[in-house]
Amino acid sequence: MAKKITYTEKKDTRSGFGAGLHELGKKNTNVVALCADLTGSLKMDAFQKEFPERFFQVGIAEANMIGIAAGMTIGGKIPFTGTFANFSTGRVYDQIRQSVAYSEKNVKICASHAGLTLGEDGATHQILEDIGLMKMLPGMCVINPCDYNQTKAATLAIAEYKGPVYLRFGRPAVPNFTDANQTFEIGKAVLLQEGTDVSIFATGHLVWKAVEALELLAQQGISAELINIHTIKPLDEEAILKSVAKTKCVVSAEEHQMHGGLGDSIAQLLSRNNPAPQEFVAVDDSFGESGTPDELMKKYKLEKEDIVAAVQKVLKRKGI
Amino acid sequence: MMDIPQLKNLCTQTRRDIVRMVHAVASGHPGGSLGCTEFFWALYGQVMKYDPARFTMDGKNEDLFFLSNGHISPVFYSVLARSGYFPIKELNTFRKINTRLQGHPTTHDHLPGVRIASGSLGQGMSVAIGAALSKKLNNDNTIVYSLHGDGELQEGQIWEAAMYAAANKVDNYIATVDCNGRQIDGDVEKVLSLGSLHDKFEAFGWHVMEIQDGNNIADIIDSFERAKFFIGRGSPIVILMKTEMGAGVDYMMGTHKWHGSAPNDEQLSKALSQLPETVGDY
Numbered sequence: 077m078a079k080k081i082t083y084t085e086k087k088d089t090r091s092g093f094g095a096g097l098h099e100l101g102k103k104n105t106n107v108v109a110l111c112a113d114l115t116g117s118l119k120m121d122a123f124q125k126e127f128p129e130r131f132f133q134v135g136i137a138e139a140n141m142i143g144i145a146a147g148m149t150i151g152g153k154i155p156f157t158g159t160f161a162n163f164s165t166g167r168v169y170d171q172i173r174q175s176v177a178y179s180e181k182n183v184k185i186c187a188s189h190a191g192l193t194l195g196e197d198g199a200t201h202q203i204l205e206d207i208g209l210m211k212m213l214p215g216m217c218v219i220n221p222c223d224y225n226q227t228k229a230a231t232l233a234i235a236e237y238k239g240p241v242y243l244r245f246g247r248p249a250v251p252n253f254t255d256a257n258q259t260f261e262i263g264k265a266v267l268l269q270e271g272t273d274v275s276i277f278a279t280g281h282l283v284w285k286a287v288e289a290l291e292l293l294a295q296q297g298i299s300a301e302l303i304n305i306h307t308i309k310p311l312d313e314e315a316i317l318k319s320v321a322k323t324k325c326v327v328s329a330e331e332h333q334m335h336g337g338l339g340d341s342i343a344q345l346l347s348r349n350n351p352a353p354q355e356f357v358a359v360d361d362s363f364g365e366s367g368t369p370d371e372l373m374k375k376y377k378l379e380k381e382d383i384v385a386a387v388q389k390v391l392k393r394k395g396i
Numbered sequence: 397m398m399d400i401p402q403l404k405n406l407c408t409q410t411r412r413d414i415v416r417m418v419h420a421v422a423s424g425h426p427g428g429s430l431g432c433t434e435f436f437w438a439l440y441g442q443v444m445k446y447d448p449a450r451f452t453m454d455g456k457n458e459d460l461f462f463l464s465n466g467h468i469s470p471v472f473y474s475v476l477a478r479s480g481y482f483p484i485k486e487l488n489t490f491r492k493i494n495t496r497l498q499g500h501p502t503t504h505d506h507l508p509g510v511r512i513a514s515g516s517l518g519q520g521m522s523v524a525i526g527a528a529l530s531k532k533l534n535n536d537n538t539i540v541y542s543l544h545g546d547g548e549l550q551e552g553q554i555w556e557a558a559m560y561a562a563a564n565k566v567d568n569y570i571a572t573v574d575c576n577g578r579q580i581d582g583d584v585e586k587v588l589s590l591g592s593l594h595d596k597f598e599a600f601g602w603h604v605m606e607i608q609d610g611n612n613i614a615d616i617i618d619s620f621e622r623a624k625f626f627i628g629r630g631s632p633i634v635i636l637m638k639t640e641m642g643a644g645v646d647y648m649m650g651t652h653k654w655h656g657s658a659p660n661d662e663q664l665s666k667a668l669s670q671l672p673e674t675v676g677d678y
Contacts, residue, residue: 151531174514
């Protein structure tokens with residue numbers, strides 16, 4: 077019987093970023109932070125307060141923020157930019173492409189309020205395409221941690237990594253269940269539960285949904301393996317292939333469009349190496365809308381029940 | 397440091413490089429390159445302090461230059477090579493497969509002298525501001541320079557950057573606008589009038605200077621020496637520099653047609669006959 081995964085409190089992943097950034101401010105004097113009028117939302121206040129000379133308020137001008145960040149790397153600074161995921165990616169795609177990715181600048185693009193769980197603000201702000209946009213850029217590292225502790229650890233880790241990074245996190249309080257003292261290894265998947273019937277690969281907020289699904293699956297006698305893919309690029313190909321070699325079928329789960337997300341990356345990897353039936357828990361070619369995070373996750377089929385249904389479907393395809 | 401006659405010779409040689417480079421690959425942007433030749437030699441020949449033998453991306457304690465209108469790469473490459481950043485003979489690889497001298501400048505292939513990719517317009521001012529802020533954090537008193545096309549100022553990001561630089565007193569930075577009045581589709585005035593750039597930058601809070609003849613190298617050097625006087629005085633500095641697109645080749649002047657087209661064999665001969673070899677072709 078697998079050990080039950082539990083949590084003691086709910087916390088927002090953006091606060092994990094804020095805590096990590098604050099700690100980095102103390103540890104590394106080359107770390108600078110830039111924000112486009114969303115300091116409170118990104119939880120960058122503590123850094124701003126303690127290191128005002130290294131905090132740059134750029135106003136509502138994201139393109140300029142990305143360019144300034146690229147320029148600040150010249151001279152050895154490690155800039156962390158902060159705004160919503162929508163304004164961190166789609167709005168500034170060309171600036172990131174030319175001035176950051178193609179120019180190979182050591183900029184950390186930190187993006188909050190990603191996905192549907194932004195909630196009531198609606199589809200204008202609920203970007204579900206950002207992982208796809210960013211993973212397509214050559215040399216861009218794409219990270220989507222699952223809870224407060226992991227987001228904090230990831231924030232610390234990316235300062236040590238040389239090169240452009242997209243760090244994606246969210247707005248709502250979610251179960252904080254990973255180790256507070258974890259070492260975050262970029263590109264290294266985390267095995268949460270071993271199983272033999274199906275491999276579930278989840279990222280971001282969907283990792284906890286998958287943890288909840290494990291219990292329902294166990295009740296049905298299904299042995300599911302759950303792996304947290306916090307780094308979408310570079311993808312931990314070895315861990316994925318190893319798991320699928322055993323289970324022979326896959327469910328991917330993410331708070332993102334089906335097109336261009338984690339599931340796509342996994343399907344491509346498998347088709348090149350070891351094709352297997354795969355079901356996708358993701359948004360199916362649709363914009364979001366206003367509503368509470370819980371209502372939206374239910375309506376757009378990103379709940380634990382949707383993961384269970386996807387597992388049942390893929391097991392049928394596998395022929396069990 | 398080079399004297400004016402030497403710099404004038406280098407300008408003529410660079411103009412030969414420009415037309416030969418674009419002719420060889422039947423593509424590229426000679427017009428703006430020819431118009432900014434004196435500007436580049438003023439900066440790299442006298443105004444800036446830099447160390448081409450020990451190029452580092454960080455460029456600490458040396459002046460930095462950012463080319464925002466990356467399409468005038470021919471003049472940039474010629475001046476970088478002839479300033480000692482890379483072998484002059486490498487100019488013959490311009491725009492060819494496996495070259496470090498890409499159609500638009502890039503850091504991707506580690507060409508010494510280039511610190512940012514440019515080509516998609518409007519991004520270089522933000523980058524230059526970032527580099528200037530980095531210098532302030534490093535207590536580095538050297539200066540950041542950038543060049544922009546006038547047509548490029550139609551991009552909105554320029555004005556985000558202009559607002560930021562003034563509001564945050566980025567006063568270790570001198571931007572230059574190449575006011576040749578022309579862009580691909582025609583005269584800037586007709587495509588999308590910029591109104592008074594002087595008034596616009598002044599309203600944004602910049603110290604504004606003008607160069608009436610941006611093809612007179614002595615005037616350019618003199619203007620930059622005066623501009624340096626305003627470094628550290630609380631405002632970013634912009635120099636509005638009037639140039640002639642295609643300067644030095646009679647049939648390329650007075651028109652926007654040579655913004656992005658290369659001369660054929662006959663046209664090349666005609667251009668070169670107006671530009672005698674001075675310090676040696678690549």
